[in-house]
Protein backbone atom coordinates (compact mmCIF):
# COMPACT_ATOMS: atom_id res chain seq x y z
CA UNK A 627 0.00 0.00 0.00
CA UNK A 628 1.23 3.46 -0.87
CA UNK A 629 2.29 5.37 2.27
CA UNK A 630 -0.17 8.10 1.33
CA UNK A 631 -3.01 5.64 1.72
CA UNK A 632 -1.92 4.31 5.08
CA UNK A 633 -4.59 4.99 7.65
CA UNK A 634 -3.61 7.38 10.44
CA UNK A 635 -2.71 5.55 13.63
CA UNK A 636 -5.52 6.29 16.08
CA UNK A 637 -4.62 7.81 19.42
CA UNK A 638 -5.78 5.40 22.08
CA UNK A 639 -6.92 7.09 25.26
CA UNK A 640 -8.71 5.68 28.26
CA UNK A 641 -12.25 6.90 28.78
CA UNK A 642 -12.52 9.60 31.42
CA UNK A 643 -16.07 8.47 32.13
CA UNK A 644 -17.68 5.06 31.83
CA UNK A 645 -21.11 3.80 32.80
CA UNK A 646 -22.23 0.18 32.76
CA UNK A 647 -25.86 -0.81 33.03
CA UNK A 648 -26.71 2.41 34.79
CA UNK A 649 -30.18 2.72 36.22
CA UNK A 650 -32.11 4.92 38.62
CA UNK A 651 -35.53 4.10 39.98
CA UNK A 652 -37.33 6.64 42.15
CA UNK A 653 -39.90 5.52 44.67
CA UNK A 654 -42.78 7.95 44.72
CA UNK A 655 -46.21 7.93 46.33
CA UNK A 656 -47.60 7.06 42.92
CA UNK A 657 -45.26 4.07 42.64
CA UNK A 658 -41.83 3.47 41.14
CA UNK A 659 -40.53 5.76 38.40
CA UNK A 660 -37.80 4.32 36.19
CA UNK A 661 -35.84 7.46 35.25
CA UNK A 662 -32.87 5.62 33.66
CA UNK A 663 -32.34 2.02 32.78
CA UNK A 664 -29.48 -0.06 31.34
CA UNK A 665 -27.34 2.83 30.17
CA UNK A 666 -23.84 2.01 28.91
CA UNK A 667 -21.51 4.74 27.75
CA UNK A 668 -17.92 5.83 27.53
CA UNK A 669 -16.69 9.39 27.18
CA UNK A 670 -13.14 10.16 26.09
CA UNK A 671 -10.95 13.20 26.70
CA UNK A 672 -11.66 15.82 24.04
CA UNK A 673 -15.10 14.44 23.24
CA UNK A 674 -18.31 16.48 23.18
CA UNK A 675 -21.17 14.13 24.02
CA UNK A 676 -24.68 15.50 23.76
CA UNK A 677 -27.50 13.82 25.68
CA UNK A 678 -30.81 14.51 24.00
CA UNK A 679 -34.37 13.50 24.72
CA UNK A 680 -37.87 14.75 25.40
CA UNK A 681 -38.82 16.31 28.70
CA UNK A 682 -38.81 13.57 31.33
CA UNK A 683 -36.61 11.26 29.23
CA UNK A 684 -34.05 11.09 32.05
CA UNK A 685 -31.34 13.53 30.94
CA UNK A 686 -30.87 15.34 34.27
CA UNK A 687 -31.04 12.07 36.17
CA UNK A 688 -28.31 10.59 33.97
CA UNK A 689 -26.09 13.65 34.32
CA UNK A 690 -26.47 13.61 38.10
CA UNK A 691 -25.45 9.94 38.16
CA UNK A 692 -22.48 10.59 35.88
CA UNK A 693 -21.35 13.46 38.09
CA UNK A 694 -21.75 11.53 41.32
CA UNK A 695 -24.47 13.87 42.58
CA UNK A 696 -26.84 10.91 42.89
CA UNK A 697 -26.33 7.17 43.31
CA UNK A 698 -27.63 4.62 40.82
CA UNK A 699 -30.05 1.90 41.87
CA UNK A 700 -28.33 -0.39 39.35
CA UNK A 701 -25.05 -0.36 37.42
CA UNK A 702 -21.82 1.48 38.02
CA UNK A 703 -19.98 4.67 37.02
CA UNK A 704 -16.21 4.99 36.69
CA UNK A 705 -14.48 8.34 36.49
CA UNK A 706 -10.88 8.21 35.37
CA UNK A 707 -10.84 4.48 36.08
CA UNK A 708 -12.19 4.90 39.60
CA UNK A 709 -15.49 3.42 40.61
CA UNK A 710 -17.73 6.01 42.30
CA UNK A 711 -19.19 3.44 44.65
CA UNK A 712 -15.67 2.42 45.68
CA UNK A 713 -14.67 5.90 46.81
CA UNK A 714 -14.66 7.10 50.37
CA UNK A 715 -16.61 10.26 51.13
CA UNK A 716 -13.36 12.21 51.15
CA UNK A 717 -12.16 10.79 47.82
CA UNK A 718 -15.51 11.55 46.27
CA UNK A 719 -15.35 15.18 47.46
CA UNK A 720 -11.80 15.44 46.08
CA UNK A 721 -12.84 13.99 42.74
CA UNK A 722 -15.69 16.47 42.37
CA UNK A 723 -13.44 19.32 43.43
CA UNK A 724 -10.46 18.48 41.21
CA UNK A 725 -11.57 16.62 38.08
CA UNK A 726 -15.21 17.35 37.57
CA UNK A 727 -17.20 20.50 37.00
CA UNK A 728 -20.89 21.21 36.55
CA UNK A 729 -22.77 23.91 34.70
CA UNK A 730 -26.50 24.17 35.34
CA UNK A 731 -29.21 25.92 33.37
CA UNK A 732 -30.03 28.13 36.35
CA UNK A 733 -26.39 29.42 36.39
CA UNK A 734 -26.06 28.78 40.15
CA UNK A 735 -24.05 31.93 40.88
CA UNK A 736 -23.87 33.44 44.34
CA UNK A 737 -25.76 36.73 44.04
CA UNK A 738 -23.71 38.75 46.55
CA UNK A 739 -20.38 37.89 44.92
CA UNK A 740 -19.00 39.58 41.81
CA UNK A 741 -18.29 37.60 38.65
CA UNK A 742 -14.61 37.36 39.63
CA UNK A 743 -15.43 36.28 43.19
CA UNK A 744 -17.80 33.59 41.93
CA UNK A 745 -15.08 32.25 39.65
CA UNK A 746 -12.56 32.41 42.46
CA UNK A 747 -14.64 30.36 44.89
CA UNK A 748 -13.62 26.84 43.78
CA UNK A 749 -9.96 27.96 43.82
CA UNK A 750 -10.36 29.13 47.43
CA UNK A 751 -11.92 25.77 48.27
CA UNK A 752 -8.80 24.12 46.85
CA UNK A 753 -6.56 26.41 48.94
CA UNK A 754 -4.90 27.88 45.87
CA UNK A 755 -2.79 30.88 46.96
CA UNK A 756 -4.00 34.41 46.24
CA UNK A 757 -1.54 35.22 43.44
CA UNK A 758 -2.31 32.02 41.53
CA UNK A 759 -6.03 32.56 42.15
CA UNK A 760 -5.96 36.06 40.69
CA UNK A 761 -4.06 34.87 37.64
CA UNK A 762 -6.42 31.96 36.99
CA UNK A 763 -9.55 34.08 37.51
CA UNK A 764 -8.25 36.62 34.98
CA UNK A 765 -7.37 33.81 32.57
CA UNK A 766 -10.77 32.08 32.60
CA UNK A 767 -12.74 35.34 32.57
CA UNK A 768 -10.75 36.32 29.48
CA UNK A 769 -11.48 32.93 27.94
CA UNK A 770 -15.24 33.49 28.26
CA UNK A 771 -14.91 37.10 27.12
CA UNK A 772 -15.85 38.74 30.43
CA UNK A 773 -12.68 40.53 31.51
CA UNK A 774 -14.51 43.85 31.51
CA UNK A 775 -17.35 42.50 33.66
CA UNK A 776 -15.25 40.98 36.45
CA UNK A 777 -16.48 43.41 39.12
CA UNK A 778 -20.20 43.10 38.34
CA UNK A 779 -22.71 41.20 40.42
CA UNK A 780 -24.70 38.42 38.69
CA UNK A 781 -27.89 40.47 38.51
CA UNK A 782 -25.95 43.21 36.73
CA UNK A 783 -25.12 40.74 33.95
CA UNK A 784 -27.22 39.35 31.09
CA UNK A 785 -28.32 35.71 31.17
CA UNK A 786 -25.68 34.77 28.62
CA UNK A 787 -22.99 36.56 30.61
CA UNK A 788 -24.10 34.83 33.81
CA UNK A 789 -23.90 31.47 32.09
CA UNK A 790 -20.41 32.33 30.87
CA UNK A 791 -19.43 33.18 34.47
CA UNK A 792 -20.80 29.74 35.41
CA UNK A 793 -18.60 28.15 32.76
CA UNK A 794 -15.57 30.19 33.85
CA UNK A 795 -16.16 29.06 37.43
CA UNK A 796 -16.40 25.45 36.27
CA UNK A 797 -13.15 25.80 34.35
CA UNK A 798 -11.20 27.56 37.08
CA UNK A 799 -9.93 24.32 38.57
CA UNK A 800 -9.01 22.83 35.18
CA UNK A 801 -11.48 19.93 35.24
CA UNK A 802 -10.96 16.94 32.99
CA UNK A 803 -14.71 16.42 32.70
CA UNK A 804 -17.37 19.10 32.36
CA UNK A 805 -21.03 18.18 32.77
CA UNK A 806 -23.58 20.75 31.66
CA UNK A 807 -27.33 20.38 32.11
CA UNK A 808 -29.25 22.42 29.54
CA UNK A 809 -26.71 25.26 29.65
CA UNK A 810 -28.41 27.19 26.86
CA UNK A 811 -32.02 26.66 27.97
CA UNK A 812 -32.48 30.16 29.38
CA UNK A 813 -30.53 31.97 26.68
CA UNK A 814 -31.56 33.72 23.49
CA UNK A 815 -30.10 32.29 20.30
CA UNK A 816 -27.18 34.75 20.20
CA UNK A 817 -26.06 33.98 23.74
CA UNK A 818 -26.75 30.27 23.27
CA UNK A 819 -24.45 30.31 20.29
CA UNK A 820 -21.63 31.92 22.32
CA UNK A 821 -22.03 29.27 25.05
CA UNK A 822 -22.11 26.48 22.46
CA UNK A 823 -18.90 27.80 20.91
CA UNK A 824 -17.30 27.77 24.33
CA UNK A 825 -18.31 24.19 25.08
CA UNK A 826 -17.16 22.95 21.68
CA UNK A 827 -13.88 24.84 22.17
CA UNK A 828 -13.32 23.17 25.54
CA UNK A 829 -13.76 19.75 23.99
CA UNK A 830 -11.34 20.71 21.22
CA UNK A 831 -8.86 21.58 23.96
CA UNK A 832 -9.07 18.08 25.41
CA UNK A 833 -11.75 18.35 28.10
CA UNK A 834 -14.48 15.71 28.02
CA UNK A 835 -17.77 17.59 27.82
CA UNK A 836 -21.18 15.99 28.46
CA UNK A 837 -24.14 18.24 27.75
CA UNK A 838 -27.86 17.62 28.07
CA UNK A 839 -29.72 19.83 25.66
CA UNK A 840 -32.84 20.27 23.59
CA UNK A 841 -30.85 22.56 21.33
CA UNK A 842 -30.47 21.03 17.86
CA UNK A 843 -27.60 23.41 17.03
CA UNK A 844 -25.55 22.11 19.94
CA UNK A 845 -26.43 18.51 19.09
CA UNK A 846 -25.25 19.16 15.54
CA UNK A 847 -21.81 20.08 16.86
CA UNK A 848 -21.44 17.01 19.06
CA UNK A 849 -18.93 14.23 18.43
CA UNK A 850 -21.62 11.84 19.58
CA UNK A 851 -25.29 12.13 20.44
CA UNK A 852 -26.92 9.90 23.00
CA UNK A 853 -30.68 9.79 22.53
CA UNK A 854 -32.72 9.02 25.61
CA UNK A 855 -36.21 7.59 25.30
CA UNK A 856 -37.99 6.90 28.57
CA UNK A 857 -34.66 6.50 30.32
CA UNK A 858 -33.11 4.19 27.74
CA UNK A 859 -30.40 5.05 25.26
CA UNK A 860 -30.03 5.02 21.56
CA UNK A 861 -26.47 6.11 20.85
CA UNK A 862 -25.33 7.41 17.49
CA UNK A 863 -21.85 6.46 16.34
CA UNK A 864 -18.89 8.72 16.98
CA UNK A 865 -17.86 11.10 14.24
CA UNK A 866 -14.80 13.24 14.05
CA UNK A 867 -14.86 16.99 14.26
CA UNK A 868 -13.63 18.72 11.14
Ligand SMILES: Nc1ncnc2c1ncn2[C@@H]1O[C@H](COP(=O)(O)OP(=O)(O)OP(=O)(O)O)[C@@H](O)[C@H]1O
Nearest residue numbers: 652654659661679680681682683684685686687688
Ligand atom coordinates in the same frame (compact mmCIF):
# COMPACT_ATOMS: atom_id res chain seq x y z
N1 LIG B 1 -36.31 13.05 42.66
C1 LIG B 1 -37.21 12.45 41.90
N2 LIG B 1 -38.21 11.73 42.45
C2 LIG B 1 -39.12 11.10 41.67
N3 LIG B 1 -39.09 11.08 40.33
C3 LIG B 1 -38.10 11.77 39.73
C4 LIG B 1 -37.12 12.49 40.47
N4 LIG B 1 -36.26 13.07 39.60
C5 LIG B 1 -36.71 12.74 38.37
N5 LIG B 1 -37.80 11.98 38.44
C6 LIG B 1 -38.56 11.40 37.31
O1 LIG B 1 -37.63 10.75 36.45
C7 LIG B 1 -37.94 10.98 35.09
C8 LIG B 1 -36.76 11.64 34.40
O2 LIG B 1 -36.60 12.97 34.92
P1 LIG B 1 -35.40 13.91 34.44
O3 LIG B 1 -35.49 15.16 35.23
O4 LIG B 1 -34.15 13.14 34.49
O5 LIG B 1 -35.80 14.17 32.92
P2 LIG B 1 -35.21 15.22 31.88
O6 LIG B 1 -35.01 14.47 30.59
O7 LIG B 1 -34.02 15.90 32.44
O8 LIG B 1 -36.42 16.23 31.72
P3 LIG B 1 -36.42 17.81 31.34
O9 LIG B 1 -35.95 17.92 29.92
O10 LIG B 1 -37.88 18.17 31.48
O11 LIG B 1 -35.54 18.51 32.33
C9 LIG B 1 -39.21 11.82 35.09
O12 LIG B 1 -40.32 10.96 34.94
C10 LIG B 1 -39.21 12.46 36.46
O13 LIG B 1 -40.53 12.72 36.90
